[in-house]
Amino acid sequence: DTAVSQTPKYLVTQMGNDKSIKCEQNLGHDTMYWYKQDSKKFLKIMFSYNNKELIINETVPNRFSPKSPDKAHLNLHINSLELGDSAVYFCASSQGLVSADTQYFGPGTRLTVL
């Protein structure tokens, strides 16, 4: 029944490693997003995809690469992890791009880089 799901919920890893976070939505939405919430709780957009096409690519390091195999999935791959990547990453989805439809969020993935 979960509308937007993310795996894993927690991710603890060493600096320099490569990791992926997966996101799936079963709402039939066309648009998916990745947001980053820092230690001060500030939320900022990273990427968005509409029907597997990249729409938003904010100023994030090239080490972050989103991949959308189909419109129900948007994964986030991070290379060469750094201490500053520690944050909570939220996936979200919305109906489309015709209007600013409500975005529904996944439970978040807490990434800790040691």
Add this chain to the structure above:
Amino acid sequence: AQKVTQAQTEISVVEKEDVTLDCVYETRDTTYYLFWYKQPPSGELVFLIRRNSFDEQNEISGRYSWNFQKSTSSFNFTITASQVVDSAVYFCALIPPNSGYALNFGKGTSLLVTP
């Protein structure tokens, strides 16, 4: 530039008090959308309300109400008769048009309701 300001960083109230969370936004667009989200201690982001710039009607949903005033660029949120379960961080957000529809969030207001 699009910007959302939540000037209240933390608010503490006693249960059953009414509390208003302020949200002031900046945009040059005439069409835009405003949102409120709740983030309880468990960490998820819960959608509360979506409002477009052409609809200035206030909205009430149970103990929650929203006051949208374009003249002051504000979209304030009031909880009536607060309860401990209302303790959370509340985020106001703005979506301008032609932006890819990314949410521009304010920094959030942390609300603590004590018994």
